[in-house]
Amino acid sequence: MSYKNDVKPVTLTGNGVFFAGRTRLRGFRAQPTTVGSTGVASINTLVAGATTSATTTNNYYVPVICPANGTQDVYLPEDGILYEDGIGATSITNMTITVFIDK
Numbered sequence: 884m885s886y887k888n889d890v891k892p893v894t895l896t897g898n899g900v901f902f903a904g905r906t907r908l909r910g911f912r913a914q915p916t917t918v919g920s921t922g923v924a925s926i927n928t929l930v931a932g933a934t935t936s937a938t939t940t941n942n943y944y945v946p947v948i949c950p951a952n953g954t955q956d957v958y959l960p961e962d963g964i965l966y967e968d969g970i971g972a973t974s975i976t977n978m979t980i981t982v983f984i985d986k
Contacts, residue, residue, distance in 0.1 A: 894981040895972050901982050903929060903969040909983045910958035913949040922949035922978030929969030949978055958983075 890909050893901040896916065908926065915922040927935050928942030935942045943964055949955045972980060 889985055890983045891986050892981050892983055893986075894979060895975065896979045898934065898971075898973050898975050900929060900934065900969060900971040901926075902984055902986050904986070905965075905967055906970055906984045906986050907963040907965050908945070908959060908970060909963040909985065910956070911945075911947070911980060911982045912954060912956050913947050913978055913980045914954040915949050915951060915977050916979055917977050919951050920977050921951045922976060923947065924975040924978050924980050925973050926980070926982065927971060927973060928966055929971050934971030934973045947978070947980060 895901060911926065913922060924947045925944050926947060927944035943966065947955065970982065970984060
């Protein structure tokens, strides 16, 4: 049984999979890898073990934009976002992104 305090951090610096399996996104932290440049990414659903596009309408995706000289911290209330088949990221540009998920 998972409790709300069973949250684990997972970090990506390029497109990939954070976790392949049922999980909940509780929050994330994003920061640019190059000072002075904005970072962007899309956190999204896995389909057949691969990340989907942010333009696909049959999945949950969260666009992330990180300011050039700072970090972006987002914490989702209550139970967060459920990703039935897993969670990944695409379109990562100039960003390190750490998600906090149940796993």
